[in-house]
Amino acid sequence: MYQEERLLAILEFLKKNDRISIEQICSLFDVSRDTARRDLVRLEEEKSIVRTRGGAILPTFHDEIKSYTSRLNIVSEEKKIIGKKAASLIYPGDRVILDASTTVHACAEQLENIDCTVITNSINQADVLSAHPKVNIQLLGGTLEKEHRYLYGSSVVDKLSEYYVDKAFIGVVGISQKGATIAHEEDGIVKRKMIQQAKQVIVLADHTKLGNTEYFKFAELADIDLLITDKTPPKAIMDLLSNYNVELLTADQEDRRG
Template sequence: MYQEERLLSILDFLKKNNRISVEQICSLFNISRDTARRDLVKLEEENRIVRTRGGAILPSIHKEIKSYSNRLKTVSEEKKSIGKKAASLIYSGDRVILDASTTVQSCAENMDDMDCTIITNSINQAEILSSNSNLNIQLLGGTLEKEHRYLYGSSVVEKLSEYNVDKAFIGVVGISEKGLTIAHEEDGVVKRKMMQQAKQVIVLADNTKLGNTDFFRFADLQSIDLLITDKTPSQSFRKLLSKNNVELLTTDHTDNGDD
């Protein structure tokens, strides 16, 4: 087998198994340890792997988090359906926290004009809801994150500690066995406090977020009461939710039975 063929086979193995050792390469291709190491050096030079002690892994792929305005341009029908479902869970008299995610903004856009209190750190959410004459809006003051249009910092967290609310609607970049994750730590710290102040924590996440893990973990799965998503997740993901006592609500109206 030529080296290029081996390199392609090593990459295929990594895609399926996440990790490969020098011993496995030697066994799979009946080559010496020196040859196996040369193969790994070649792949590393081409930026196709990351060498580890005794083997290799695939390089991490991090999605760029677009600015809030750019994300709004691509708000999907899935997010809109999730937002509509979430808004249907808000009732007159409720005290509700809305975070600064675009999926939660879809919830704000679908809210009825009713007598309830909304607490948010999102400039966009406050602006959208300001046209509803019956809503009481509490905009949390702090440092403005200009690109993503949310307020953060110790003053936001301290003010949140004064509120006790019925529901908190939270968006994520990833939700997996590692918990709820987000790209920016300062955003995650605020979300964590929002969740702590709510009787019911409702996470809004389209199917692309399920199983993903991003940079900063701000909560574990046991902190969630309800997940609203657009498609019925895989059986393994549903088992993960069940294990952590998370209720599931989907907008696709499909059966939540076995795959």
């Protein structure tokens, strides 16, 4: 077998088994340890693998987190459905926190003009809600994250500690056994404080976020009261939510029909 054929076979093995050892390469392809090492060096140079002690694994690729404006321009039908369901849970007299995620933005867009108080660190959501005369808006002041359009920092966290609200609506990039995660730490720290100040924590996440883990954990699954998503999750996710007493609300075909 030529080296090029062997390299392709090693990559196929990794796709199925997550990792491969020097010994496995020697056994599978009847080559020496030196040859196996040279194969791994070649694959590493091509950035096809990450070498480990005694073998290799596939590299981890993270989706680029697009700017807030870009994400708003491609808000999916799933997010709109989730947002509509979330907005229906905000009642007259409620005091709620809305974080700066685009799924929660979809909730703000569909909130009716009702007498309620909304606390947010999102300048976009404050702008959207300003069209509703009955909605009282508390915009948290802090450092502006220009690309993703949210305010963060110690002043935001300190101000949040003064509020006690009925519900907090929180978006995630990933939700898994490891908890609720986000791409940016400063965003996660604000979300963590929002959760602490709410009687009920409602996470909004389309099905692509379920089972994923991102960079920064801001909450345990036990911190979440309700998850709103767009379709019924796989059994493994359902069991996970049940184990942590997370209630599930799924948008159905009736919601799609409007």
